[in-house]
Amino acid sequence: MPRQTRPPARNGVQKFPVKLAMWDFDHCDPKRCSGKKLARLGLMRALRVGQKFQGLVISSNGKLPVCPEDRAILDESGVAVVECSWARIDEIPFARIGGRNERLLPYLVAANPVNYGKPWKLNCVEAVAAALAITGHRDWAADLLANFSWGHAFLDVNKDLLDRYAACTDSASVQQAQQMWLDEIEEVYVVKEREKKERQERGEEVDDIWLTGNTNHRNQEVDSDDDEDSEEDSDEEDSDVSETTSPPI
Secondary structure, three states: OOOOOOOOOOOOOOOOOOOOEEEEEEOOOOOOOOOHHHHOOOEEOOOOOOOOOOEEEEEEEEOOOOOOOHHHHHHHOOOEEEEOHHHHHOOOOHOOOOOEEEEOOOEEEOOOOOOOOOOOOOOOHHHHHHHHHEEEOOHHHHHHHOOOHHHHHHHHHHHHHHHHHHHOOOHHHHHHHHHHHHHHHHHHHHHHHHHHHHHHHHOOOOOOOOHHOOOOOOOOOOHHHHHEEEEEEEEHHOOOEOOOOOOOO
């Protein structure tokens, strides 16, 4: 299928090939919110509480993961996300938002500066990009992420996972692919733990970054919109987290 191109810019604002939308609950700093930045660029529109969306709705209120079979829905009606903080999830009136096509995201790892390396903790643009990539629009995902200095890292970090999910057919096969990946991670972890214990028993120094978590944030550059808020603290850990996943599926 030939690649669809973006419609020409109108009044200096570039339009995206499909509709992008969000319910924004103003839980994060506007200068650090990827959803708000996409809105400023004219790429994403805000939805009101009480307003339903006809396209894909990426939310943990979904029952099944997004899959390649969802491409027709996305192409026709677009994709929306719920922009909120995990810490304030109980405040979200799920009964008054969403739509008929609510979906989870399968296991993926965040690459944004706030939650780099953390599974499930995607922000708005990562959530939308994931849905685009899984439904066969990796090029659109790259275009969207190009608006952020760190954006390319999301597709790089998750390349193998996105390839697996995009090669699936329905939600059941995506769930199976996710479980296979998690089983592989668990197997590696067990081996690493055994090796660590053996080294400790031999009195050797143990300094295994893999086991202590992803401590390398790559010193990623924060987008110019976010420079004033580049200092992170525990209270801001959930900033700009799109409420999209509910581990495990």
